[in-house]
Amino acid sequence: FADDSSYFFDASASVQRKLWERGDYKLTAGAGAWAGGQEGLTRFDIGPRANVHVPVGKSDMRFSLDWRQRIGGNAVPDSGVALTISSGF
Template structure:
């Protein structure tokens, strides 16, 4: 979940907004260790009733040694104002990669096309570099810097800012909590600069 003040949100940017508040879930079911999986999930913005989508498709990991996948999905609009469309994209990332002196890097990048007839190209990604900073009770907190970027035709933005994050367990599931300040350095896409709370988990 990504919570921000204002703005729309979608995995595929639209309508003058990039990186707005949203909640979503994605499930990938591997098929017999072949590197191919079935993908399903939902996503919805928190600031508006439009933009809700379901997804169903295939994920292919061509190189098992690299964290890269190619996805072909059918995005299904779940409200009257959100069209259904086919999305083809490539995505990859790293998590907690050691880069020296206690610093770790995490991030992702993805790019693709939404729609087949009059496709809209899009790309987005983020990178954060953190290290252990302090403890509060039994919790351990990391701090550092992050950079976020997103672009589509006629619209782009780049943000930078500080990051504080921790990991907790909820019902025996690992959950990552990340509090960020995203200062918009480039572009005019909504929302404006401000805090962001990211909650994520793997199942």
């Protein structure tokens, strides 16, 4: 590890409602809050979120499309669209 190491944090929370479901496929939408930072740079965003849940074996993948409106902090980029791809196990 480097001697010049510093802290890093990342957090998120969202509330969502199911809009559509067919079999194991789902579409959900709601709102989220995201925060992150490291030494000298931070950001706090809020905004809407839409998710598509796709079954993969015994788990699923989730494609999340967000609008993240920066309401605090100094990290770039500015407000904008974010796509997150995740999977559970």
